[in-house]
Amino acid sequence: MNTSVKPQGCTNLKLRQLTRMVTRHYDRHVSETGLKNTQYALLSYIVELGPIRPGDLARRMHMDASTLTRNMQPLVAHGWLKIGAGSDARCRLVEATAAGQTKRSETRHVWKEAQVALNERLGVERIAALHDLLDACIKCLDDDPDSTPSNHSGRMKT
Numbered sequence: 195m196n197t198s199v200k201p202q203g204c205t206n207l208k209l210r211q212l213t214r215m216v217t218r219h220y221d222r223h224v225s226e227t228g229l230k231n232t233q234y235a236l237l238s239y240i241v242e243l244g245p246i247r248p249g250d251l252a253r254r255m256h257m258d259a260s261t262l263t264r265n266m267q268p269l270v271a272h273g274w275l276k277i278g279a280g281s282d283a284r285c286r287l288v289e290a291t292a293a294g295q296t297k298r299s300e301t302r303h304v305w306k307e308a309q310v311a312l313n314e315r316l317g318v319e320r321i322a323a324l325h326d327l328l329d330a331c332i333k334c335l336d337d338d339p340d341s342t343p344s345n346h347s348g349r350m351k352t
Contacts, residue, residue, distance in 0.1 A: 216312070223308035227301040234305055236265055237274060237290060237298045245289035247280060256332070269294065 220231035229237070239255055240246065246254075252262040266288065269275040274294030280287045290298065313321050 219312055220305070220308045223304045223311070224301055227297070227304055229297070229301055231305075231308075232265060233269060234298070234301050236262075237269060237294055237301075240275060240288055241290045241295055241298050245278075245287040247285060248277075248288055251288065272297075 217231060224231045224234050227234075236255070239251060243251065243254065248262055248266070249259055251257075252259045255262065257265075266275055266277070270277060272293075273291055274297050275288055276291050277286050277288050279285070316324075
């Protein structure tokens with residue numbers, strides 16, 4: 195790495211600014227289905243990985259368990275997710291209901307429109323480079339004792 199290059203500004207602020215802008219972009223598309231993009235992403239993870247224990251899901255999504263629980267509540271209330279008993283009394287499993295799988299399918303096409311529009315606006319090469327950089331950064335931070343451990347690259351079929 196070139197040590198003469200010095201980052202300017204706060205990395206956290208820059209990432210949060212970009213994240214808010216990208217989230218607004220996706221939400222404009224996905225909201226027509228009654229979901230927020232974060233809810234669509236959560237539903238997609240659960241459809242792909244479920245039934246799954248909430249703690250395992252939180253780790254796979256690099257998310258705090260309490261945030262995951264809070265984000266699942268509206269999906270449960272709409273009947274798109276169900277939380278049931280696991281292998282013993284201490285364990286719970288979350289899975290998508292048939293209605294949840296249908297909602298995910300309905301939302302998939304507008305999510306894809308959002309993805310294509312962002313790729314066109316930023317350029318496919320820039321998006322691919324961004325994905326590579328983000329994956330590399332996630333891998334580096336996964337070894338950080340303060341980060342949430344995960345064995346998932348963050349790339350899902352959505």
